[in-house]
Amino acid sequence: MRHKHFLTYLLMLFSSAILLAQTKVSGYVFDEFNEPVPFANILFKGSTEGTTSNENGRFYLESDNTYNTLVISFIGFDTQELPLTKKVNYDLKITLTAGGEQLKEVVVYSGKQSKKNNPAIDILRKIWKRKRQNGLRQFNQYQYNKYEKVEFDLNTIDSSVIKSKLFKGMEFVFQQVDTSRITGKTYLPIFINEAASEVYGDNTINKEKENLIGNKNSGFSNNQVIIGFIKDLYNEYNVYDNYIKIFDKSFTSPISRTGIDTYNYVLTDSAFVDNKWCYNITYYPRRKNELTFKGDFWVNDTTYAIKEINMQASKSANINWVKELYIEQEFDVLNDSVFLIKRDYILSDFVLNKKEKSRGVYGKRTTLFNKYKFDVKKPRKFYEAQIDPYNETVYNRDDAFWETNRLEELNKDERGVYKMLDTLKTVRKFKNLYNIGSVLASGYIEFDKLNFDYGPIFSTFGFNDVEGIRVRGGGRTYFGPNDPWRIEGFGAYGFRDDKFKYGLSGKWLLDRKTRLTISVGTRRDVEQTALNLTPTTDVLGRSFGSSSLFASGDNSRLTNINLTRAQIDFEPWKNFQVQFGGSFRKLKSASPSTFSLDYIDSSEPSGISSEINQGELTASLTYTPGRVNIGYGVERRISDDDYPTVFINYAKGDRSLLDSDFDYERLQLFYRQPLLVGGFGRSWFTLEAGKTFGDVPLGLLSVIPGNQSYFSVFNTFPTLNFYEFITDTYTTVHLEHNFNGRLFSRIPFLRKLNLREIVGIRGAWGSISDANIALNQPAFSTLGLNPNSIAPNDKIYWEYSVGVGNIFKLLRIDVNFRGNYFDNIDARRVSVTGGIGFYF
Structure with missing residues (x-):
């Protein structure tokens, strides 16, 4: 069977929830006046595993470990500890009360923020001033290894889908169901693509070259259409740029020079992050329906380099077929003045409509970077040399190669995708469904x-x-x-x-x-x-x-x-x-x-x-x-x-x-x-x-x-x-x-x-x-x-x-x-x- 139309395949499978994680919680955070508390901190007590509430006060958190207490906090409110009596606790309603002593020391920001005398914007201007001196741009030449993992999952699965006639005879696909730590939805992994590359660049001649040394995916082998679709879907981006292109749309970056007119910024905290003193700045859009994000970032107090950032697309953003878009980036500290990207994660929830209970497809990309080297000069011909665009060896690497070059271990569900799809391809009903979708698509x-x-x-x-x-x-x-x-x-x-x-x-x-x-x-x-x-x-x-x-x-x-x-x-x-x-x-x-x-x-x-x-x-x-x-x-x-x-x-x-x-x-x-x-x-x-x-x-x-x-x-x-x-x-x-x-x-x-x-x-x-x-x-x-x-x-x-x-x-x-x-x-x-x- 040929695999020319991957999107068709994605839209054919649905499943139900088998909860694998040990502790799961979801709910809403409100204040005493029953108003949502956005960006509240939610943490499993005694751990570093946590999340923040969204603009509607909603949150979801899960862990493979067992925890008995949830800690909820936000500036200007008393910290609350909530006992967890079960492993799975959904739709919790948490009410925070204002803390008197905290209110005397801290100003709580809400609504539109002033552009004047705002310490967060003062820090933002320093980020702009130093951004050309951060990351790979401060070296003449650079090289590093890159590992990219892209996964597609079917989500919002219930028993009605499992019992439907459409999936009769294919029930085995529902054995890999899990729950998203970002959205709280159940999902079934159905496709995974792994790629290992060596990247070389020269800032003096503005050249970059990426050599793919390994590629592996579940059931599609060396299909370049699938691999190309992935590359097209998730373009490379840089948070320091003024605009971030995702899905052919140009989002205003939270670090953009135009950000002051687009976002509200609030300086909310300061702390050590990996032994570096950093400021935490929360941001959210000034207006609805624009291509913007909400979230927060940590920035170093001396280099003004970004240490961590998370970006969630505003629900009102003018973008089709995507209900959720969430990005995380982490930067490693090479020395006192060099911060380099270590991990990049993006999750998108593709849906036909944006209703809360609508079913869709998750697209997740995780990219990890290591083995940085600098100022190793290579001749211009190295970057301009034509190479065979297809090398069969790259698409047939053995397990030993992936054990060495896979920078993040596959979890149980991801490993199961390879076996599940091999089995699914032998089912005649799936072949027929796939062929119908293929005709409509091509x-x-x-x-x-x-x-x-x-x-x-x-x-x-x-x-x-x-x-x-x-x-x-x-x-x-x-x-x-x-x-x-x-x-x-x-x-x-x-x-x-x-x-x-x-x-x-x-x-x-x-x-x-x-x-x-x-x-x-x-x-x-x-x-x-x-x-x-x-x-x-x-x-x-x-x-x-x-x-x-x-x-x-x-x-x-x-x-x-x-x-x-x-x-x-x-x-x-x-x-x-x-x-x-x-x-x-x-x-x-x-x-x-x-x-x-x-x-x-x-x-x-x-x-x-x-x-x-x-x-x-x-x-x-x-x-x-x-x-x-x-x-x-x-x-x-x-x-x-x-x-x-x-x-x-x-x-x-x-x-x-x-x-x-x-x-x-x-x-x-x-x-x-x-x-x-x-x-x-x-x-x-x-x-x-x-x-x-x-x-x-x-x-x-x-x-x-x-x-x-x-x-x-x-x-x-x-x-x-x-x-x-x-x-x-x-x-x-x-x-x-x-x-x-x-x-x-x-x-x-x-x-x-x-x-x-x-x-x-x-x-x-x-x-x-x-x-x-x-x-x-x-x-x-x-x-x-x-x-x-x-x-x-x-x-x-x-x-x-x-x-x-x-x-x-x-x-x-x-x-x-x-x-x-x-x-x-x-x-x-x-x-x-x-x-x-x-x-x-």
Whole structure:
């Protein structure tokens, strides 16, 4: 069985509670006026095992040891000791009484704190001043060993789940149930991934390299999709940074320079921590619905380095599918002036809704660090050297390796996961459930015995003005996620035009180190060809633009395309791709009565040609610094979208190539840059520019991409019609910003909806030569284009949009407004587009 869709597997198992820890307590802490006491200290007497109450006064604490007394304390209140008569004590109600003598000596803070004369903020400013001198940044070079353990658990388990028909025959999975020390929920561990790495860095050249030396997980062996999913889910972060990126969201760090405007800070205690005198500062958000944390941290009194910190995401934070998010970091004292991270722990509770009793999936990552070494210089080539991205030895380490490199012992439950999943994979019912989820997640139906996937199933039916009802069937070879080669194809039939269409492509990875790949493909199909400026190498691709089910206005400007292409790709350096290719295409209008590709041709008796035959050679460079890829096969997934992209393409059309019709050259540039704007959300900036040298017909010109569909399509203009502007020289700019609810969170009646405001502005300038206007006069006449407004060269065409995202956590709707060129034929002043997606 293949394991391509781990999230599907996570959502299939639920279980009930078998309490394994020796002492468990949960409850609420109140004051004499029945008001919750946040951040109260709860401790097992005679131990260092404890926790703090949350903002609602709620707490949960457990231990593998047996304790008889619980100690509850908070500044300004009398300390209370509560006898524990049972091993399990849930829903305790604890009332603290104000302590008279303490109140004379200590000021109890609540609500919004003053920014002036606040000792906690004075300490915070000293942290800012010294943060560049703390940790690894104070050394020229560094290296250390890292051990990472990621676990996924099903939580909130009760007897109704165990007895449900869904799990009949799989009851054995419930033998590993435990209870979370953070949330108090019962949970069942169902997946664990362990990774051991060696990390090297050089601050003088700003380079870092991580060598994975061991990887092991329960039941998924060397599946790079699962491993990549984990890396994408839990990005690395630094509490000293102003903003901490988690789940593609930018949280304001409690140590941020903008923290004074975001958090309330209270100096609550001072004590020795590992023989270092430290201050304890509690913090909590000033406003609701922002991406913030609450918690506390200990900071050293001389270096102002963080010794310990815990961060819990505010329950009102505008983030989907996550009910709890909790982070702990501990720093080790190397000497009097060096504090280095020792342990990093993050827990997240993934749920479909945030109700208290909702079931979900815990994701837990524990990272430990040791064997630090400094100022051991290595040559630049060490950091830049290409290595084989997949080494089978790394994924088949024996038990002796893990005994040496596992920096934290696995507990009984974690050890049991390996055995449980091996057994579960033999259960036929689980296989069937897994396969159903896999189809919904991937769009492909898997035939494992044939090593073939049928799909995508969502393209089976369609409709447009040329084909009428369209039926499509296709598939791909699939031996595993890291296949060195893949073949895919499709066949389609249109009932109106009574024509059969097909496509077939294959690609082969010849060398993993340099990503040397060759690919060939051919397609005979009906397509909307005016949806992008820079070319795509997806020979089999289609889009919403070819379906009038999802379009407004006239959608008959479709093209019959006969395309064959071959290319070779390689990466001489990481994330720097070089591509050479050649193609031959035949283009002809699919609806001659409403759309024309005709051009002047003196060699034809009629003086007009209606078909384009063109061979083309291409060379392109793509640079994506910072991109993280998943997998090592011929096809890879991209981990995130935070990297910039630079694409340069050169194309040469030559009449000597396969009896082609035109000579020309084309140069194009594409640049895209995502921008995190701190607590104000995220922007995306895109620039495209290009020029065609030579006289070419409409099918080879650059069309400013309109969008007549009701879907938001990347880098198109939603109020432009297809073929409204045609150019041979162009520049377009797109700028979009998502505030992630920053503005709506200030509006009381909108705050609870967690909506996200989105704004955008787009512009296009282009020109077309007189020679190309003359060459394409027959086509332009059919389109009804005014010779003076074929291209937006007189003034820049522009439009803007305002949108609302996160509607029901899934839907986004944009209203788009045209800024000028209102006199164009069928000009649309306003359009509405939308999209559906799962976003945190």
